[in-house]
Each structure stands twice: as structure tokens, then as C-alpha cells.
Amino acid sequence: xxxxxxxxxxxxxxxxxxITYGIALGMGxxxxxxxxxxxxxxxxxxxxxxFNKAVLRMAGTLAGTVAALILIALxxxxxxxxxxxxxxxxxxxxxxxxxSKYSYFWNVCGLVCVIICMGAGPDSAKAFQLAILRAQExxxxxxxxxxxxxxxxxxxxxAQFDAVVxxxxxxxxxxxxACFELMKGQGDGERLQALKLxxxxxRARFDQLLDAAQIDTxxxxxxxxxxxxxxxxxxxxxxxxxxxxxxxSELQSLDLEALFPNLASYDVEMDLRYIQSRQMLAxxxxxxxxxxxxxxxxxxxxxxxxxxQKATLAVIRSRLQRIEALTRSVFDSICDIGGFGKAxxxxxxxxxxxxxxxxxxxxxxxxxVVMIMWLAWFALVYIGQLxxxxxxxxxxxxxxxxxxxxxQLSVSLFFFPVAISTFFASILYIFxxxxxxxxxxxxxxxxxxxxxxxxxxxxxxLVLVRLWGLGxxxxxxxxxxxxxxxxxxxxxxxxxxxxVFAIVAIAACIPFxxxxxxxxxxxxxxxxxxxxxxxxxxxxNPQRRVRRRDRWxxxxxxxxxxxxxxxLGAWAKFIDTxxxxxxxxxxxxxxxxxxxxxxxxxxxxxxxxxxxxTTLLVEDLSDxxxxxxxxxxxxxxxxxxxxxxxxxxxxxxGLSGVMAHLEAHLKLALDKPDKKRFSVxxxxxxxxxxxxYRGVCExxxxxxxxxxxxxxTPWREERF
Amino acid sequence: xxxxxxEFAIGGVFMPPLLIATVFGAIxxxxxxxxxxxxxxxxxxxxxxxxxxxxTVVYTILIGTFAIGM
Numbered sequence: 001x002x003x004x005x006x007x008x009x010x011x012x013x014x015x016x017x018x019i020t021y022g023i024a025l026g027m028g029x030x031x032x033x034x035x036x037x038x039x040x041x042x043x044x045x046x047x048x049x050x051f052n053k054a055v056l057r058m059a060g061t062l063a064g065t066v067a068a069l070i071l072i073a074l075x076x077x078x079x080x081x082x083x084x085x086x087x088x089x090x091x092x093x094x095x096x097x098x099x100s101k102y103s104y105f106w107n108v109c110g111l112v113c114v115i116i117c118m119g120a121g122p123d124s125a126k127a128f129q130l131a132i133l134r135a136q137e138x139x140x141x142x143x144x145x146x147x148x149x150x151x152x153x154x155x156x157x158x159a160q161f162d163a164v165v166x167x168x169x170x171x172x173x174x175x176x177x178a179c180f181e182l183m184k185g186q187g188d189g190e191r192l193q194a195l196k197l198x199x200x201x202x203r204a205r206f207d208q209l210l211d212a213a214q215i216d217t218x219x220x221x222x223x224x225x226x227x228x229x230x231x232x233x234x235x236x237x238x239x240x241x242x243x244x245x246x247x248x249s250e251l252q253s254l255d256l257e258a259l260f261p262n263l264a265s266y267d268v269e270m271d272l273r274y275i276q277s278r279q280m281l282a283x284x285x286x287x288x289x290x291x292x293x294x295x296x297x298x299x300x301x302x303x304x305x306x307x308x309q310k311a312t313l314a315v316i317r318s319r320l321q322r323i324e325a326l327t328r329s330v331f332d333s334i335c336d337i338g339g340f341g342k343a344x345x346x347x348x349x350x351x352x353x354x355x356x357x358x359x360x361x362x363x364x365x366x367x368x369v370v371m372i373m374w375l376a377w378f379a380l381v382y383i384g385q386l387x388x389x390x391x392x393x394x395x396x397x398x399x400x401x402x403x404x405x406x407x408q409l410s411v412s413l414f415f416f417p418v419a420i421s422t423f424f425a426s427i428l429y430i431f432x433x434x435x436x437x438x439x440x441x442x443x444x445x446x447x448x449x450x451x452x453x454x455x456x457x458x459x460x461x462l463v464l465v466r467l468w469g470l471g472x473x474x475x476x477x478x479x480x481x482x483x484x485x486x487x488x489x490x491x492x493x494x495x496x497x498x499x500v501f502a503i504v505a506i507a508a509c510i511p512f513x514x515x516x517x518x519x520x521x522x523x524x525x526x527x528x529x530x531x532x533x534x535x536x537x538x539x540x541n542p543q544r545r546v547r548r549r550d551r552w553x554x555x556x557x558x559x560x561x562x563x564x565x566x567x568l569g570a571w572a573k574f575i576d577t578x579x580x581x582x583x584x585x586x587x588x589x590x591x592x593x594x595x596x597x598x599x600x601x602x603x604x605x606x607x608x609x610x611x612x613x614t615t616l617l618v619e620d621l622s623d624x625x626x627x628x629x630x631x632x633x634x635x636x637x638x639x640x641x642x643x644x645x646x647x648x649x650x651x652x653x654g655l656s657g658v659m660a661h662l663e664a665h666l667k668l669a670l671d672k673p674d675k676k677r678f679s680v681x682x683x684x685x686x687x688x689x690x691x692x693y694r695g696v697c698e699x700x701x702x703x704x705x706x707x708x709x710x711x712x713t714p715w716r717e718e719r720f
Numbered sequence: 721x722x723x724x725x726x727e728f729a730i731g732g733v734f735m736p737p738l739l740i741a742t743v744f745g746a747i748x749x750x751x752x753x754x755x756x757x758x759x760x761x762x763x764x765x766x767x768x769x770x771x772x773x774x775x776t777v778v779y780t781i782l783i784g785t786f787a788i789g790m
Binding site for chain 1: 733739753754756757760762763764765766767768769771772
């Protein structure tokens with residue numbers, strides 16, 4: 001971020017803070033720092049982003065105040081029931097926060113409820129006043145900041161949004177090219193990995209800026225449905241590309257250009273679509289519309305191949321078809337957005353989410369935040385003169401919710417921002433504030449401190465420090481019309497945080513160790529357990545009735561296998577490989593990529609398994625397929641007991657044996673004189689299934705190879 | 721001879737000896753934990769978080785008794 005932008009943003013926040021305090025003090029409102037909090041927390045890079053956050057904060061505040069008033073009305077005289085339901089409410093907010101698009105709303109809803117409940121105690125009249133005060137102060141802060149951001153150097157998200165859209169389209173084109181080269185055996189794996197990471201980051205930025213641009217840019221608001229459809233399509237396209245990349249390793253030495261005669265035309269058409277899409281995103285009309293192209297396999301050349309090679313080619317063809325359909329839909333979508341014509345073709349199907357299943361990681365976050373609240377409550381009830389009083393519980397809940405949402409963060413990460421900001425705020429409170437006599441002087445101090453904090457910690461990486469700095473400054477100074485100065489305010493706040501950190505540190509160890517490498521191993525075990533259950537579910541006795549519990553279990557394992565690679569990727573960034581000799585961060589990243597490949601192949605297997613298979617083939621090969629299936633299931637079970645089992649050769653030998661056996665039986669079954677009994681569709685479906693089985697096996701062998709390269713002994717050792 | 725228990729005056733603010741001993745005890749425990757991690761001796765502990773707590777208590781008592789006086 002350059003200095004001019006940093007200065008402008010810091011100036012806007014500082015000015016809004018000063019005006020907010022001026023109005024709140026002028027109106028004689030108590031606790032004006034609540035309005036200051038709204039300014040500090042809603043100041044973001046663009047007006048759209050700030051406004052989005054402000055709306056969520058306001059809505060969350062209102063919902064939180066209602067929840068707090070209900071709790072006080074029902075349980076004001078029963079303290080145990082009161083904390084039970086209060087912790088349940090915060091737990092519920094923490095759970096929903098982890099999976100909601102409106103996570104900030106749920107975060108604020110939980111926190112405001114605790115703040116009002118703990119601030120008012122059993123006094124319902126005070127609770128109502130506090131609730132109203134909180135709502136009006138938050139509203140004031142949001143209103144003032146919004147007006148300042150709108151009138152002084154307004155920053156629209158449009159320019160950033162356009163830049164990100166262009167960049168994302170270009171990266172996706174490069175990703176396509178890199179995957180295509182890889183398929184032809186000429187690719188560079190490292191470059192592809194780098195492009196993939198870049199694409200993920202750009203897509204996250206695109207998602208963020210789309211929300212903001214929808215608010216502050218009329219053109220984006222007008223085409224919001226088309227943009228959302230585009231968002232869904234590019235996400236699906238990335239997943240399909242990833243699956244395609246995973247299948248490329250199985251092609252080995254096949255001559256693709258001979259097997260797919262129209263592969264070159266396919267490549268040219270795809271390239272053209274990407275170029276035209278980028279042109280439309282730059283607001284230039286397309287030169288031509290996309291032409292549907294179906295990759296065709298040369299039947300004569302196919303005859304010389306083994307059945308497994310045919311199966312691999314069937315999988316590749318289905319991937320290419322899917323990419324073709326998706327890029328056509330993306331093209332139509334951009335056409336619609338740019339006003340170059342309505343979406344002509346059918347939009348490719350985007351998979352929908354299934355039934356509700358409990359997320360164990362979010363549930364763990366709930367257990368932690370509830371435990372933190374109860375520990376703080378016990379400390380409050382049973383320890384007399386606890387520094388900070390009720391605020392201990394409020395601050396513990398704040399930290400608990402942050403850690404519930406982002407369990408990778410260590411408690412120690414908060415220590416220095418809190419300690420340093422408490423120290424500086426205390427200095428200002430003790431030595432500077434008593435010298436001020438008028439609002440002019442106070443306003444100047446507020447402006448200067450806010451400007452300095454916002455300017456010094458403007459980088460997005462330092463957002464935590466900026467928020468803690470502003471928060472501690474506003475809390476400790478406790479500016480009000482009847483200002484009083486007491487050393488104990490600063491001393492008690494300083495002493496309160498060790499108590500809060502101790503509570504949070506205890507809860508962080510329960511129910512699982514907070515160490516990233518331990519969490520990584522635990523998630524790996526869960527991944528393979530769910531993989532095993534998935535395989536077992538696929539080979540269920542068809543005569544057995546499917547109960548609701550079975551459906552739920554299937555949905556649970558499905559979700560686990562789909563989401564765990566992403567969660568493992570998040571944990572992988574926090575693993576300190578310096579403390580784990582024999583492991584590099586690249587190895588950990590590679591392990592995560594292997595898991596993602598297993599997920600994709602399992603999903604393919606599920607789709608292929610659901611297609612109708614000819615009974616004649618099923619009868620001929622059922623024993624072989626079953627023994628193969630059981631072998632894969634056994635592999636998952638072995639890895640669920642020890643995810644570090646890097647027995648690549650053992651896996652490979654076992655699978656090769658079964659594959660050779662199956663290939664021989666398959667040849668017998670398909671080369672029978674009455675071969676005509678199989679239709680093209682039967683063969684396609686069967687080869688897809690075979691390809692999916694093979695994909696899962698290859699992915700497991702690849703995982704075992706990656707796991708074998710890591711020295712797992714330090715991972716299992718205890719550490720502080 | 722053990723020091724005489726007394727409060728600490730920092731800028732005219734009196735701090736209880738237990739507070740000072742706890743602060744130094746916690747700092748010493750952090751230092752010890754880091755050292756044990758570095759030389760890979762922490763692998764011999766069954767549950768390091770409890771060991772850390774025990775170290776803090778031990779150091780606080782030792783510092784409080786022999787260095788500060790409580």
C-alpha cells in the first residue's frame with residue numbers, strides 16, 4: 001500500500017472517530033467508545049467493503065440486543081441457567097459463524113449479547129437502556145464513517161474489482177494452458193502448482209470484491225445475478241481443471257494426438273474462448289461465438305490398447321467435455337454481464353449441497369468457546385476482586401469466538417498486540433488525558449492517535465494489531481462527559497488480560513492439542529476414516545433398506561472427504577517445519593495436493609458408480625471388482641490407523657496384482673463372441689467406473705509415496 | 721538468609737510480591753520450555769501443557785522464596 005493511500009485511509013478513519021466522539025459527547029450519551037468501536041471495525045479499503053461490514057455489524061448488534069433482552073427477561077434471577085443459555089447462544093453463533101457467508105453478523109450477534117448480559121446483570125431496566133445505547137452508538141459510528149468515506153476521497157471497489165476479474169481470467173487461461181501441456185506430457189509441475197495457488201488467491205479476492213462492488217458500483221449491482229452465476233461457474237471450472245490435472249498422470253506414454261484426432265482443434269477453440277472472454281471483460285465485443293466441440297476418440301487406435309488404458313482415456317474425455325461445457329457457459333455468462341447478448345447456451349449444472357451434517361471442527365470451536373465462558377464465569381463467581389470483573393467474561397468470549405472461527409491462531413499471537421497497546425493506552429490515560437480541558441484538545445488527541453495507529457498498521461497483515469490498538473486505546477481511556485481518572489482502571493485492565501489468556505490457553509488444549517502438526521495428523525486420520533466409510537457405503541448390500549441414519553452417515557463422510565483437504569491446507573500453513581526435522585513445507589503442501597486428488601477421484605467413483613452398468617459385465621467381473629474394492633477399502637483403513645504409512649511398494653504391488661487379474665478377466669468378458677450385447681453406452685459407463693477405480697488407487701499410491709518421503713517421528717513427539 | 725517480604729514500589733505504585741514473582745516465574749517457564757523444545761527433551765514429557773503449568777508454579781515459588789520474599 002503506498003503512502004498516499006495509507007494517509008488518506010488513516011485520515012478518514014481519524015476524522016470519523018473524532019466526529020463520532022464529538023456527537024456522542026455532545027448528545028450526552030454514555031460509553032461513546034462503542035461508537036468509536038464501530039468506526040474502528042468498519043474502516044476498510046473501499047466504501048463497498050466498509051458498508052458491507054457496517055450493515056452486518058448493525059444487523060448483528062440488533063439481533064444480539066434482542067437475544068440479550070430475552071435471556072435477561074427469562075433468567076435474571078437464576079445465574080446458572082443464565083450462563084447456561086448465554087454460553088449456548090454464543091456457542092450457536094460460533095458454530096454458524098464458521099460456515100456462514102455472513103460470519104461477521106453472527107460474530108457480532110454473539111458478542112453484543114455477552115456485552116449487554118454482562119454489563120446489565122440481572123437489572124432488566126439497565127439492560128434495556130444498554131441495549132438501546134449500544135444500538136444507537138453503533139448506528140452513529142457506522143453513519144459517520146459511511147458519510148466520511150462517501151464524501152472524502154471516496155474509494156469505489158470498481159477499479160480493484162475490474163483489475164481482479166481481468167487477472168483471474170488471465171490466470172485461468174494460463175492454468176488451462178499448463179494443464180493441457182501437462183496432459184501432453186510437456187508440462188511443468190512447479191509452474192502449475194504456482195498458478196494454482198495464484199488462482200486460489202485471486203478467486204478469494206474476487207469473491208471479497210464482488211460483495212463490495214455490488215454495494216458501491218451500480219453496474220455490478222445491476223448484473224449481480226449474472227456475476228454470481230459467473231462466480232459459481234469459475235469455481236466449478238477450477239475444480240474440473242484440478243480433476244483433469246489429477247488424471248493426466250495416468251496417461252503415461254499414450255499418443256494423445258493420435259487417439260484424439262480433433263485434440264488440436266479442441267485446444268484452438270478453448271484458447272479462443274479464453275481470449276474472447278478476456279476481451280469482453282475489457283469491454284470489447286467478441287469477434288465470434290463459441291462453437292461446440294466434442295473430443296472424439298479414434299476407435300481403430302483404441303483397439304490396440306489395454307482396457308485400463310481405455311478406461312483412462314474415457315475419464316480424460318469426460319473431463320474435456322465438462323471443461324468444454326463450462327467454458328461455454330462462462331463465455332455466455334460474460335456475454336450477458338457485458339451486454340453483448342443474453343446467455344444463449346444452457347448453463348452447465350453446478351452441483352448443489354446436500355443435507356445438513358454436523359461439522360466436527362466447528363463443533364470443537366463451540367466446545368472451546370463454551371468452556372472459556374464457563375471458566376471465566378467460575379473465576380468471576382468464586383474469585384473475589386477478580387481484576388476486570390465482568391469484563392473478563394466479555395473479553396474471554398471475544399477471544400474464544402475468534403479462536404473458535406480460526407483455531408490455527410495461537411493464544412501467544414495475541415499477547416504482544418494486547419500488551420503493547422495496553423501499555424501505550426495506559427500512558428495516554430495517565431499522563432496526557434488529565435492535561436486536556438476542552439473538546440478541541442481531546443479531538444486533536446483522538447485524531448492523532450487514530451491516524452498514527454491506522455497509518456502504521458495499514459497493511460492487511462497487521463489488521464489484528466490495528467484493531468487491538470484502537471480497541472485498547474478507546475477502552476482504557478473510557479472517554480465520557482464526566483471523565484474520571486483512576487490508576488486502577490489501567491492496572492486492572494493490564495492484570496485482567498493474563499487471567500483471560502490463561503483461561504483461553506487452558507480451553508485451547510481441550511478436547512484436542514492446539515499444535516498444528518497434531519491437528520494435521522488428526523484430520524488426516526479423519527479423512528481416511530471417512531474414505532473407508534465412503535468405500536464401504538458404495539459396496540453396500542442393495543437388498544438392505546437404506547435408513548435415515550445411513551443416509552446421514554453417508555452425507556457426513558461425503559462432506560468430510562470433500563472439505564478436509566481444504567482444512568488441512570489451512571493447517572499446513574501454520575506447521576513449523578523448522579521444529580520438524582525431515583519435513584519441508586513443500587512436502588506438506590504436496591501431501592495436501594495428494595489428498596485433494598483422492599477426494600476428486602472418490603467423487604468421480606461415486607458419480608460413475610451411480611450410472612447403470614450392464615448386468616452381463618457385472619456378473620462376469622463382480623468378484624474381481626469386489627476384491628479390488630475391498631483392497632482399496634483396506635488401504636483406507638490402514639491409513640486411518642496410521643496416516644504416516646508410506647508403504648508405496650506394498651500398495652502398488654497389491655493393486656497391480658488385482659489390476660492384472662481384472663484386466664485378464666475383462667478381456668475374456670469383452671472379447672466373448674456375443675460381444676455385441678454391450679452397447680456403446682454400456683462400455684462408456686463401465687470404462688468410466690474402471691477409470692474412477694484406477695484413479696483412486698493411483699491417488700492412494702501417490703499419497704503413500706509422499707507420506708513415505710516425510711520423517712514422521714518428530715510429528716509424534718510431544719512439544720511445548 | 722531469605723529476603724524480607726516486601727512490596728515493590730514502581731513509580732510510586734506498590735506491587736504485591738506474588739505478582740512480581742509470578743511474572744518472573746512465567747518468563748522463566750517460557751524460557752525453559754523453549755530450551756527443552758530446542759534440545760528435543762520435551763518429547764519425554766507425557767503432557768507438556770501440564771509440565772509448563774508445573775514449571776511456572778515451581779519457578780514462582782522459588783523466585784518468591786529466595787529472590788523476592790513473599
